[in-house]
Amino acid sequence: MTETYIGWAFKVAGVILFLLLPPYLDGIARRVKARLQYRRGPPLSQTWYDLRKLFGIPSVIPTRSAMFRAAPYLALASAIMAALLLPYGGYVPVDYGYNLIVFFYVIIMVSIFIMLGGFSVQSAFSHLGSAREMQLLLTVEPILAVVYGVLAYNAGSLNIATIVSNLHLTPSLILAIIILAYALYVESGFVPFDVAEAEQEVIGGPLSEYSGRLLGVFYYAIYIKRFALLWFFVSLISYPVVGSVKDIVGSAGLFVVQVLLTIAFYPIIAAIEATNARLRIDHIVKTNVKIFFIGLGILAMTFMGW
Template sequence: MEVQKIVFALITIAIIFFLPPLLDGISRKIKAILQWRQGGPILQTYYDLQSLLSMEPILPTERLAFRIAPYIAFASALSAALVLPFGNFVPVRFTGDFFVFLYVLAMFSVAMMIAGFSVNSTYTNAGANREMMLILSIEPVLGVAIGIFALNAHSLSISGIPLNLTFTPSTILAYVLLAYAVYAEGGFIPFDIAEAEPEILEGPLCEYSGKLLGIFKWSMLIKRLALLWLFVSFLVIPIIRDFIDISTFAGGLVVLVAQLVAVFVLYAIIAIIEASNARFRIDQAIRVNSKVFMASLVVLIIAALGW
């Protein structure tokens, strides 16, 4: 049992730290192909991160908030990933950890706002304002979606929810809500409004460079992985648990492989969606998010009635 935990722990560490840049590289390659460009190699994101992390940053301000914001973002993204199930292994598990998951994701956005507001720049301030408006409009949708799953499974544990889920009309609708929330929360096009490179020069990250920018970029990729891993865990585990004993080493590996395959497939689909859409304006995104939130409340009522 100890050997099994060590193996899964090592695999989990590798997935959390090193898989996100690979997924981003694959996504960039797919978008390049769809847009009739050659694009960079699949490992380009690794090269970019290595280059940034090896460079000393140029600090436009002496404010401590500017320097610690990337580390807060990295810690938040890492904390969100650590409460998720990897196969049958959960790095950090306790009752009510789904509240922690939502909290640390919100802290990531807070770090982005700190980064933007700590510098006297029109671009960074605009990006921070957009991040604040986006998080206030999409975080409730994510919370309600996970809450519906928790209500259905009678569990407040991220790892316990997929083990006890039953497929009801409200649960199926919750998958749709969760997919939307994960996509929007991940900042994929058309929801990359806070950074908006051609418009406001990456917004909150505009004044960052070198190692600090590299940490921010890496943490953003880890956050995206955590969000997608949450979705595929809720989708894959309830299906597989009915066919094999996932508490065994072999069963855990089967679940882990299924999660990995699902993440790769989802990232490819997301790349196709990104290549086919333009960025929303902030008012458009908030309007759409508000409508989805109202729909999520209706689904929550359905779930509370036991349907």
């Protein structure tokens, strides 16, 4: 009974965390980038202020397409579902077998709904941004699929909680985690891989025709998606070190490590964004294709037990 209460406590804590923390993480990134550019920067809560303002403004609807209105909410639902599949202090809010496959698909759906929202309106900027998002998706998702295959084979499971707590240190696993870090960064759309948004070129890309509440929902979905991808990576590197202990002390310690690592990675991300220029889409595609074939070699190493 005590373990049940502990599990529910960490599941609720995880839900509260991924609903509240992502905009603050974006605030940290904005503050760090400002400091690197010798500016004071906005308060850490600025992203929440921006979202609250957007949520209170009616959206301008430039099309009769139902997808234009539905896409932001479907993207937010997909991002929340992805976050629910991740372990928080050793406990997963929505836990069942093969949830790695579900995580793979629902996290893709955020990008797909962004594309559908962009294609649902007559705008050259929206269509161009959506086309770029599609190119990114088609080249980075195969990399993630290969890396997920390495992780699943290494741990002998397709359950995320089982994978992160049963990984065996091998050369192929180390290489897979390095490639995973790259692929998750690209998937998150950070600079220099923000070619779909590219506000200086295509004025926001798929979101250029969105405004008010619908734009705020889309931004919120993107923040939660980025959090989910980073939390997945953090769990992979923290569980083998700290261990998954099913008691309140061990679970709390693991949860704290996950939170601290997630926060610690954001200044690094901000530094990368502040010191790099946006890449061209063709360069990104070529790089992703090369890394995909490297990933296939790592997968072969995994099958050979290396």
